[in-house]
Structure formats: C-alpha cells, structure tokens
Amino acid sequence: MGKEIGITVKKSEDFSEWYTQLVVKAELADYAPVKGLIVLRPDGYSIWESIKSSLDEKLSHTGHRNGFLPVLIPESLLGKEKDHFTGFNPEVFWVTRSGDGELGDKLALRPTSETLAYTMYAKWIRSWRDLPLKINFWNSALRAEIKATKPFLRTSEFLWQEGHTAHAERDEAEKEVIDILEIYKKTVENELAIPVITGKKSEKEKFVGAVYTLTMESLMPDGKALQMGTTHFLGQNFSKPFEVKYADKNNVENFVWQTSWGVSWRLIGGMIMVHGDDKGLVLPPRVAPIQVVIIPIYRSNEEKNMVLEKSREIKQELDNRKIRAHLDDRDQVTPGFKFNDWEMKGVPIRIELGPKDLEHDKVVFVRRHNQLKQEYPINIVVEIIIKELEKIHNDMFSDAQKILDERTVTLETYDDFKSELDKGMLIKAPICDNPSCEEKIKEETGADIRVIPDGCDDDDSKCIYCGDQSKIRPLFARGY
Amino acid sequence: MGKEIGITVKKSEDFSEWYTQLVVKAELADYAPVKGLIVLRPDGYSIWESIKSSLDEKLSHTGHRNGFLPVLIPESLLGKEKDHFTGFNPEVFWVTRSGDGELGDKLALRPTSETLAYTMYAKWIRSWRDLPLKINFWNSALRAEIKATKPFLRTSEFLWQEGHTAHAERDEAEKEVIDILEIYKKTVENELAIPVITGKKSEKEKFVGAVYTLTMESLMPDGKALQMGTTHFLGQNFSKPFEVKYADKNNVENFVWQTSWGVSWRLIGGMIMVHGDDKGLVLPPRVAPIQVVIIPIYRSNEEKNMVLEKSREIKQELDNRKIRAHLDDRDQVTPGFKFNDWEMKGVPIRIELGPKDLEHDKVVFVRRHNQLKQEYPINIVVEIIIKELEKIHNDMFSDAQKILDERTVTLETYDDFKSELDKGMLIKAPICDNPSCEEKIKEETGADIRVIPDGCDDDDSKCIYCGDQSKIRPLFARGY
Numbered sequence: 001m002g003k004e005i006g007i008t009v010k011k012s013e014d015f016s017e018w019y020t021q022l023v024v025k026a027e028l029a030d031y032a033p034v035k036g037l038i039v040l041r042p043d044g045y046s047i048w049e050s051i052k053s054s055l056d057e058k059l060s061h062t063g064h065r066n067g068f069l070p071v072l073i074p075e076s077l078l079g080k081e082k083d084h085f086t087g088f089n090p091e092v093f094w095v096t097r098s099g100d101g102e103l104g105d106k107l108a109l110r111p112t113s114e115t116l117a118y119t120m121y122a123k124w125i126r127s128w129r130d131l132p133l134k135i136n137f138w139n140s141a142l143r144a145e146i147k148a149t150k151p152f153l154r155t156s157e158f159l160w161q162e163g164h165t166a167h168a169e170r171d172e173a174e175k176e177v178i179d180i181l182e183i184y185k186k187t188v189e190n191e192l193a194i195p196v197i198t199g200k201k202s203e204k205e206k207f208v209g210a211v212y213t214l215t216m217e218s219l220m221p222d223g224k225a226l227q228m229g230t231t232h233f234l235g236q237n238f239s240k241p242f243e244v245k246y247a248d249k250n251n252v253e254n255f256v257w258q259t260s261w262g263v264s265w266r267l268i269g270g271m272i273m274v275h276g277d278d279k280g281l282v283l284p285p286r287v288a289p290i291q292v293v294i295i296p297i298y299r300s301n302e303e304k305n306m307v308l309e310k311s312r313e314i315k316q317e318l319d320n321r322k323i324r325a326h327l328d329d330r331d332q333v334t335p336g337f338k339f340n341d342w343e344m345k346g347v348p349i350r351i352e353l354g355p356k357d358l359e360h361d362k363v364v365f366v367r368r369h370n371q372l373k374q375e376y377p378i379n380i381v382v383e384i385i386i387k388e389l390e391k392i393h394n395d396m397f398s399d400a401q402k403i404l405d406e407r408t409v410t411l412e413t414y415d416d417f418k419s420e421l422d423k424g425m426l427i428k429a430p431i432c433d434n435p436s437c438e439e440k441i442k443e444e445t446g447a448d449i450r451v452i453p454d455g456c457d458d459d460d461s462k463c464i465y466c467g468d469q470s471k472i473r474p475l476f477a478r479g480y
Numbered sequence: 481m482g483k484e485i486g487i488t489v490k491k492s493e494d495f496s497e498w499y500t501q502l503v504v505k506a507e508l509a510d511y512a513p514v515k516g517l518i519v520l521r522p523d524g525y526s527i528w529e530s531i532k533s534s535l536d537e538k539l540s541h542t543g544h545r546n547g548f549l550p551v552l553i554p555e556s557l558l559g560k561e562k563d564h565f566t567g568f569n570p571e572v573f574w575v576t577r578s579g580d581g582e583l584g585d586k587l588a589l590r591p592t593s594e595t596l597a598y599t600m601y602a603k604w605i606r607s608w609r610d611l612p613l614k615i616n617f618w619n620s621a622l623r624a625e626i627k628a629t630k631p632f633l634r635t636s637e638f639l640w641q642e643g644h645t646a647h648a649e650r651d652e653a654e655k656e657v658i659d660i661l662e663i664y665k666k667t668v669e670n671e672l673a674i675p676v677i678t679g680k681k682s683e684k685e686k687f688v689g690a691v692y693t694l695t696m697e698s699l700m701p702d703g704k705a706l707q708m709g710t711t712h713f714l715g716q717n718f719s720k721p722f723e724v725k726y727a728d729k730n731n732v733e734n735f736v737w738q739t740s741w742g743v744s745w746r747l748i749g750g751m752i753m754v755h756g757d758d759k760g761l762v763l764p765p766r767v768a769p770i771q772v773v774i775i776p777i778y779r780s781n782e783e784k785n786m787v788l789e790k791s792r793e794i795k796q797e798l799d800n801r802k803i804r805a806h807l808d809d810r811d812q813v814t815p816g817f818k819f820n821d822w823e824m825k826g827v828p829i830r831i832e833l834g835p836k837d838l839e840h841d842k843v844v845f846v847r848r849h850n851q852l853k854q855e856y857p858i859n860i861v862v863e864i865i866i867k868e869l870e871k872i873h874n875d876m877f878s879d880a881q882k883i884l885d886e887r888t889v890t891l892e893t894y895d896d897f898k899s900e901l902d903k904g905m906l907i908k909a910p911i912c913d914n915p916s917c918e919e920k921i922k923e924e925t926g927a928d929i930r931v932i933p934d935g936c937d938d939d940d941s942k943c944i945y946c947g948d949q950s951k952i953r954p955l956f957a958r959g960y
Binding site: 041068090106129 | 510513514517518519525528529545546547548549551553557570571572573574576577578586587599600609615620622624636637639812
C-alpha cells in the first residue's frame with residue numbers, strides 16, 4: 001500500500017496523528033468546510049446506527065419513548081437555571097439573523113436540551129398519572145469548541161442521544177441514573193468491546209446544574225481517560241425554576257425529580273483508539289458494517305470463473321445467515337491491494353479463495369484483530385465464521401480488559417502519582433474531601449478525578465496531596 | 481368528553497382550527513417556545529419512525545447508504561450556485577456569534593445540503609469506480625418561515641431526509657429521480673394510505689438549481705393540494721461550480737450528473753388531514769403506535785379480576801403476534817372516557833370486554849375509521865384483528881382514492897376553472913407553453929400547476945388563460 005493510502009505514522013509513536021489519519025483514511029469521517037465540524041461517511045454512520053439501534057432497544061424495553069426537540073432555544077430559557085447557563089454560555093452558537101433581518105431575540109443552537117425539554121414537561125405533566133415521563137431524543141448538540149478539535153472526540157457539532165425523565169419520587173429518579181448507566185455499560189461492552197469503569201463524578205467535574213453525575217470511563221492507549229457516557233441526577237434543580245409540578249393522589253402539588261443522560265459518537269472515537277492498529281481500523285464484529293470480506297484469487301479467466309462461482313455461493317450462504325458479507329470482485333486491483341484496503345477498514349474476517357484452495361476444498365481464513373491465519377474446510381466455513389465472530393468480540397474485549405487492568409495502579413504518594421501518570425496509568429490514590437486538593441492536583445499535573453467507583457471509601461490512608469486523612473480512593477487520569 | 485379535551489370545531493366547518501387542535505390534543509406535537517417551531521411528542525415521533533424505517537429499508541435495498549452532515553454551512557458555499565442561493569437566502573437562519581465573540585464568517589443553518597454535500601463529493605469522487613455515489617441523510621432542515629406556520633406543514637425546522645447522488649451517466653441520474661419517486665409513492669400509499677399523483681413540476685415551481693423536479697401530490701379535504709415529496713434532476717448545475725468530477729475508463733475527466741430528493745414530516749400532516757375526523761385522529765394501522773386498545777369493563781372487584789385476566793391473555797397473544805396492543809387498565813377513569821381518549825388518538829381497533837361478553841365468550845370490536853361495531857367470538861379475536869388491520873388499511877386507502885377521483889375534474893374554460901377551484905377541486909385543464917399564463921393564473925386565483933403527469937400532452941385544446949393552442953393538460957390547485 002502506497003504511503004499516500006496507508007497510515008504514515010505508528011500508533012505507538014504519534015498517537016494523535018495516527019488517530020486522525022485513520023479516521024479519514026478508513027473513510028469513517030471527513031472534515032467539513034467549517035473548522036471543528038465533521039461529516040460522517042457511510043461506514044462511520046453505519047457504526048453509529050448499530051450503537052443507536054442496540055441502545056434504542058434497551059431504552060424501549062425499559063419504558064422510554066423517543067421524541068423530537070428543535071435545535072433553537074431562546075436565550076431567556078437557557079438562562080433560567082443559572083449554573084447551567086454559566087457552564088454552557090461560552091460555547092453557545094447564537095443565531096441573530098434570518099434572511100436579511102435581525103431577530104428580535106437571539107436564539108441558541110442547543111448545547112443540550114434540559115431547558116427546552118423541561119419547558120415542555122411543565123405543560124405536559126399535570127398529575128401523578130403522567131409520571132414517570134421518560135423521553136429520549138436522538139439528535140445532535142452544538143458547542144463551539146475552542147480547544148484543539150478531533151473527529152468524534154471534540155467537535156463543535158456531535159451526534160448523541162439525550163434522555164430526560166421526570167419522576168414523582170426521588171428514589172425512582174436516583175434508580176434511573178443507575179439503571180441507565182448500566183444500560184450504557186452493557187452497550188459499550190457488548191457492541192464495542194470496550195471495558196469501562198463506572199461510578200460518580202466529583203463535585204468539580206459534575207454536570208452543571210446536576211445534584212450529582214454518574215459516569216463510565218475507559219483508558220485510552222495514550223494514557224488519557226475517555227468519559228464515555230454520563231447520567232445526571234438533577235434533583236429538583238430544574239423542576240423548581242421551570243415549574244415542573246404534579247398533583248399527587250391527595251391533589252397536593254409537588255415538584256418532580258429529574259434525570260438527564262447521554263452518550264455521543266465519542267464512543268466511536270473510543271472504539272477506534274482502543275482497537276485500531278498500524279494497519280488501520282479493527283472493528284468489533286457486532287458493529288462492523290462488513291463482517292466478512294471474501295477475496296477471490298485467480299490469474300486466468302478459467303480460474304476466475306471457478307473461484308468467483310464458489311465465492312458467490314459462500315457470500316449467498318452468509319447473506320442467508322444474516323452475516324454482513326462482501327465479495328470484493330474488483331478486477332482492476334491486486335489481491336494484495338485488497339488485503340490492505342480491508343485491513344484499513346477493519347473488517348473482522350477475511351476469506352481468501354484461490355484455485356489451489358478450491359482443489360483442496362479449503363479456504364484461507366484471516367482474523368483482523370490478531371492477524372491469525374488458518375485454513376478451514378470449505379464446507380464448514382460458514383459455521384466457523386458464525387462462531388468466530390462471537391469469539392473475536394470476546395477476545396477483543398478481554399484483551400482490552402487485560403490492558404486496562406495492567407494499567408490501573410494503586411499508590412500512596414504524590415511523587416509516585418506524577419511518575420505513574422507520565423507512564424499513562426490510571427491511578428487509584430487516596431484523597432481528602434477538601435476540594436482544593438483536587439484542584440491543585442489538576443493544576444499541577446493535568447489529571448483529575450475521573451470516577452469515584454462504588455465502595456472506594458477510604459478513611460485509613462493519607463491524602464496524596466495534603467497528607468490529611470483521606471476520604472475516598474478514586475481513579476485519577478488526564479482526560480480527553 | 482369535556483370541551484377542554486375534545487376538539488371544539490368540526491372538520492367540515494373550520495378545517496384549519498380543527499387541524500391544529502387535533503395535532504395538539506392527540507398529543508402528536510406541541511408548540512415550542514420559538515414561533516414556528518414544534519416539539520414531537522412520543523406518538524408523533526413514533527409515526528415518523530415508522531415512515532422512516534419503511535423508507536430506509538427501500539433505500540437500502542436499492543444501494544443507498546446513510547451519512548451525516550453538520551447543520552452549519554459557510555455563506556460562501558451556499559452562494560456557489562446562484563439560483564439556489566437566491567431561492568433560499570430570504571429564509572436562512574444565520575449564526576453570527578459563538579459565546580461572547582463574533583464569528584469571522586457567518587454560518588447558515590442548513591436550509592438543504594446540496595452545497596455542503598457536493599463540496600464533500602468533490603473530495604470523495606476520483607474515478608468511475610467511485611460512482612454511482614448514493615448517500616441519504618436523515619436530518620432536519622431550517623427555513624425561517626414568514627407565512628403562517630402550521631405543525632408538520634410549515635415550520636421553521638422540520639425533520640426530513642435528503643438524498644444526494646452522483647452518477648457517471650445522465651440516463652442513470654434521470655432513472656434515479658424516477659425510481660425514488662416510485663419508492664416515495666409506495667411508502668405513502670402503503671404506510672399512510674394516501675393516494676398520490678406523480679409527475680413533473682412546471683419550470684416555475686421546480687427546485688431552485690434543478691434542471692427539473694418530479695413531485696407527488698395529493699388533495700387535502702380543504703381543496704388544497706399538498707406536495708408530499710420531490711426528486712430533483714440537477715444535471716451538472718451543481719457539479720460544475722462545485723467541481724465534482726471523475727476520471728472515466730479512458731482517464732478523461734467529466735463532471736458527474738446529480739440528483740437530490742426528499743420527503744419530510746409533512747407526510748404526517750397529510751395523514752392527519754386526509755384521515756382525521758371530528759372525534760380526532762384516524763391512524764392507518766401500519767404506522768399506528770398502538771394498533772389495538774383493549775378496554776376492560778367492570779363494576780365489582782370480582783368482575784374486574786375476571787375481565788382483567790382475560791384482557792391480559794388477549795394482550796399477551798397480540799404481543800406474541802407482534803401486534804402493538806395496549807390494555808387500558810386505568811382505574812380512575814370510566815370506559816366512556818377511555819373510548820373518547822383512544823378515539824382522539826386514532827387507535828385503529830378497540831376491543832371492549834365486560835362480564836357479559838365473557839359469559840357469552842365474545843368481545844365487542846370497534847373500528848376507528850368507520851365506527852363499525854361488531855361482536856366476535858373471543859377465541860378467534862386475535863385472528864380477526866390481524867386480518868382486519870390489513871383490511872382497514874386497504875379500506876382507508878380506497879376511501880381516500882375515491883374522494884381524490886371524485887374531486888378531480890377536467891374542464892376547458894377559465895370561468896369553470898375559477899368556480900371549480902372554489903369548490904376545492906383538483907383541475908385538469910389545458911395550458912399553452914407561455915410561462916406568463918401560469919403566472920397570471922396564480923396571481924388571479926392563487927392556483928398553480930401542481931403536477932404535470934406523464935402522458936398529459938395536449939395540443940388539441942385551447943389554453944384556458946390565453947386561448948392559444950395548448951401544450952399540456954396538467955393538474956391545477958391551490959397549494960399548501
């Protein structure tokens with residue numbers, strides 16, 4: 001593969017450049033004409049659709065329904081919850097004109113929809129019979145990014161879903177943020193083969209306007225943590241200013257308890273980083289737009305006819321079994337070119353079929369994720385593929401889990417903290433409850449508390465920053 | 481049903497008010513805080529998802545793939561095709577600020593994505609091997625509406641899909657606009673039970689920037705035509721300014737031939753208008769979020785237990801057969817209230833089950849669209865429902881077809897034209913090829929050429945406006 005087609009840097013040497021080249025060269029996405037915006041090409045969008053359909057099914061089974069909110073939000077609404085507004089204001093895009101005229105009031109492009117959704121919920125919710133109200137919105141959010149932008153990880157518009165629920169009881173809302181986080185975790189593990197760690201965000205890192213935020217985080221190969229999804233318990237922080245009230249069974253008015261939660265196409269960025277290699281993408285089988293590619297190998301026309309006929313048979317059988325298969329019968333490029341091409345695109349399984357294979361009733365079978373090459377009898381190849389697609393997913397997940405475990409360290413001193421951080425480790429370290437310790441650590445090292453897992457209380461140790469008695473032992477890392 | 485819940489006007493007396501009350505009271509949509517924008521509630525969004533999934537499957541089978549384009553388009557891009565820009569400029573929303581800062585270049589919110597898509601296509605298309613390129617985008621479009629806005633029919637943001645294709649050959653592109661129109665027609669007829677008339681738009685009414693536009697139109701009960709979907713043959717009008725070129729097999733560079741096409745949630749508006757009645761929505765079964773509602777009827781607790789048990793059995797059986805069924809077991813409202821409630825929401829079939837029905841092993845079965853009430857033995861009710869859901873669709877379609885036929889008239893004089901138009905007719909009348917006749921008719925009557933069906937050439941008659949020799953006999957109406 002020519003330099004202009006392949007990736008020109010190694011993942012281990014220039015991770016950032018490797019990533020952006022891969023996104024573009026594997027044709028997942030491309031840069032739009034406006035800085036910070038990307039376009040999704042069909043393979044990239046297909047992966048998003050797979051994630052979406054898996055998550056959507058789980059949300060539907062748990063009683064959530066989908067809706068649509070417009071992208072334009074009046075400034076006055078956005079300002080109703082003060083912390084929220086202060087948090088988002090610096091990155092809001094403002095519409096001030098339509099056609100040749102000035103708008104009376106400027107309109108925000110949705111950075112998130114709490115304010116708009118709850119304005120509507122205040123109209124729709126009357127009594128306890130209307131609760132719980134659990135609506136999810138598949139849309140995009142817009143946040144003008146000032147920092148270095150990166151496809152899928154930091155873009156000024158991104159695809160996501162945002163769920164917004166209202167409950168009569170506080171407990172029910174608190175259960176919702178736990179349940180949704182579990183659904184997110186299952187989706188990421190089962191579809192993208194990425195292990196995650198779940199828990200709470202610190203006060204400093206929680207969603208602006210939330211009582212608290214739950215998160216799932218994973219560690220990327222460059223040693224930075226990626227926040228892959230969050231759920232927010234909003235308490236009554238929004239229901240009070242937005243007057244989202246219900247009459248209970250005794251006809252007494254109460255404010256509802258609320259949650260909001262979202263995952264975005266950032267998940268695709270995580271998948272690329274965790275699994276990709278120097279040859280290109282490595283796609284987990286369940287989200288791969290093409291799961292199996294068949295490469296016919298021939299020289300003469302006679303060979304071509306024989307090989308193509310058998311290839312088509314295998315393809316047809318795979319179609320019948322609902323395996324997403326592609327027969328690459330391009331005449332104008334060599335098998336070697338095709339191997340590289342599909343390796344770049346991360347197709348999990350490659351089948352090679354030449355005249356000699358046909359003679360011996362076998363095929364060559366190559367796994368993308370570990371490059372393992374084997375031969376199998378042609379008559380059982382479809383069964384092997386079906387089994388292997390499952391196995392590849394499991395192997396990719398356990399490989400990633402192993403790396404995550406190996407790169408998680410527990411330590412007790414700030415010196416160790418700094419040196420392990422520079423090695424790209426995820427660090428379990430004790431900290432007290434003085435918020436300034438977290439802030440100082442962030443200032444001095446760039447790392448913050450990524451996640452406070454359940455059961456990480458620790459009042460037996462010393463805060464790595466100030467030496468006072470610790471409270472918890474959360475996970476620290478630098479983040480995306 | 482109290483006045484505040486039911487629709488307070490008749491469809492035949494105040495169509496416009498009937499429509500907007502119905503949209504809100506059936507909980508399909510609600511008004512957003514910004515004028516001209518609406519929010520879709522779960523039932524409204526569910527109908528859109530049904531349309532989407534039916535259309536998406538057909539597009540996928542014909543080799544189209546989905547992608548994503550950002551909503552922000554630089555002004556310079558939008559201006560590259562002059563007619564296109566002139567057409568859209570008056571209704572473009574402009575982003576001029578982000579956070580507290582002014583943007584260097586103002587950004588348009590996508591009114592349609594030709595200019596952005598083709599900027600990308602120019603990068604992606606290199607040779608004949610890259611063609612045809614057929615990508616569809618499910619997104620929303622934003623056009624600041626100055627005229628009276630109306631949910632689903634005229635809103636400043638609307639959900640739609642826009643397909644954009646590039647072809648090596650002109651013929652192939654011209655076939656694409658015909659094929660897609662046929663797919664649209666099938667979708668509307670098979671999902672929404674609305675008959676449509678297909679053909680060409682006049683020069684005056686074509687898409688700005690197209691060589692020609694194909695359309696499907698239907699007549700609404702108020703006598704206005706609704707454009708329900710269009711496909712545009714763009715020729716090389718965009719490929720030239722955007723330099724979308726490919727090298728052919730002889731390595732000679734050519735501009736591609738292009739098409740674009742779209743349908744929007746306007747289809748939902750059409751469905752509401754064509755089928756709804758004074759009691760509320762009437763939903764075609766295939767898109768109804770709930771296809772069957774079961775209403776248990778009881779007085780004592782003993783009756784309640786018996787009736788609910790049987791109702792749950794029927795519900796379970798319907799679930800097993802993939803029929804979307806709902807058991808309305810609300811205790812706090814009467815059966816009569818429930819009847820009205822589900823009639824408002826347009827559920828195609830209602831099953832009533834009381835102690836006496838149980839005694840006689842029967843259920844009461846009520847069809848929403850024609851109010852027909854029958855009794856059926858309880859043991860065959862599921863089979864009846866499955867058959868009836870099909871029949872109801874077909875009946876709704878043929879009822880609508882009958883009305884469309886009855887309201888289509890052929891005539892020869894301008895006087896007849898004006899009087900029939902005022903009766904809400906769709907008018908087949910001869911016209912010459914002088915564009916000023918079409919313009920004058922529009923000025924004087926508000927009607928325009930809605931569609932020029934295939935085979936409507938007519939050079940035997942006199943133009944209804946100027947009396948010169950006619951060329952065609954298209955369909956005229958006032959439009960939405």
